[in-house]
Amino acid sequence: MRVLGVDPGTRATGWALIIARGNRSLLEAFGTVRAKGSDHPARLADLDRRFSAVVSELAPDCAAVESGFSGRNPKSGLVLAESRGVLLAVLGREGVPVHPYTPAQVKSAMVGNGNAEKQQVAFMVVRLLGLAEPPPSDAADAAGVALTHIHSRVVVAVRGGR
Amino acid sequence: MRVLGVDPGTRATGWALIIARGNRSLLEAFGTVRAKGSDHPARLADLDRRFSAVVSELAPDCAAVESGFSGRNPKSGLVLAESRGVLLAVLGREGVPVHPYTPAQVKSAMVGNGNAEKQQVAFMVVRLLGLAEPPPSDAADAAGVALTHIHSRVVVAVRGGR
Numbered sequence A, B: 001m002r003v004l005g006v007d008p009g010t011r012a013t014g015w016a017l018i019i020a021r022g023n024r025s026l027l028e029a030f031g032t033v034r035a036k037g038s039d040h041p042a043r044l045a046d047l048d049r050r051f052s053a054v055v056s057e058l059a060p061d062c063a064a065v066e067s068g069f070s071g072r073n074p075k076s077g078l079v080l081a082e083s084r085g086v087l088l089a090v091l092g093r094e095g096v097p098v099h100p101y102t103p104a105q106v107k108s109a110m111v112g113n114g115n116a117e118k119q120q121v122a123f124m125v126v127r128l129l130g131l132a133e134p135p136p137s138d139a140a141d142a143a144g145v146a147l148t149h150i151h152s153r154v155v156v157a158v159r160g161g162r
Helices: A040-058 A074-093 A103-111 A118-129 A137-159 B040-058 B074-093 B103-111 B118-129 B137-159
Strands: A002-007 A012-021 A024-034 A062-066 A098-101 B002-007 B012-021 B024-034 B062-066 B098-101
Touching: A002 A040, A002 A137, A012 A040, A012 A137, A024 A040, A024 A118, A024 A137, A040 A074, A040 B074, A062 A074, A062 A137, A074 A098, A074 B040, A074 B074, A098 A103, A098 A137, A103 A118, A103 A137, A118 A137, B002 B040, B002 B137, B012 B040, B012 B137, B024 B040, B024 B118, B024 B137, B040 B074, B062 B074, B062 B137, B074 B098, B098 B103, B098 B137, B103 B118, B103 B137, B118 B137
Parallel strands: A002 A062, A062 A098, B002 B062, B062 B098
Antiparallel strands: A002 A012, A012 A024, B002 B012, B012 B024
């Protein structure tokens, strides 16, 4: 199963493609999309173009997208949601099923504590994927969301007796 | 000047194309985009397709988009912002300059009171455009945003002495 983890950001959107085979997870590719443009709508259009190229190149079976908002500034949350809307529309257009996870769900699944620090998530990403060094921060966050989805599927499968 | 007013919504996005000539404003066309799809990303992709068709058909010189959020539920605000992000990306892709206005700015410009009721805005839309009857609610809101932009330009021009 090819799972695309996505960590939407207002300036940079991290992504990580993880291949889950049995109980092993491999980091196949990762990167950051930085949208450019003279104003906010132009940057959103550029985000659409660049993320579309990533998705059609990677051909994931599904996507795990960090959703909701954990910051303190409501206005930043709205601008972030505008970027996330563009990313979700790209995934919808490409027919990629989307699974949303909140920051607290990712921290809880990865570290066992919904209030964990981001560094702890990055530490577990490195460990679970057997990496020699941590990927850049945005990609590490995206890998954390993808691993959250992969682990939640395992739990569902075990609980469901399948 | 062809001004496209846009009132983003989670289920229905109203739009209205107003032609401003000197001190006259004419309602040329209006409508509502209702995105369909089996899930949220599919609906956002459908919103992209349908709104793109509207924008390329109407060829506006600029767009006035209701932005920000006046409701009480922060989660609804984020979902609305996701739709707005898709609409802004379409306008950015088509190269249409975007002018954002908050609900309070629209009410203030149209009725002279940022806390006015929506019905008062609709009443002024009917009056300023010389309509026989009010357009549907979503389109009336969109026309209000377009008229807000047109009037703010007049004020700037008068204040600027041009």
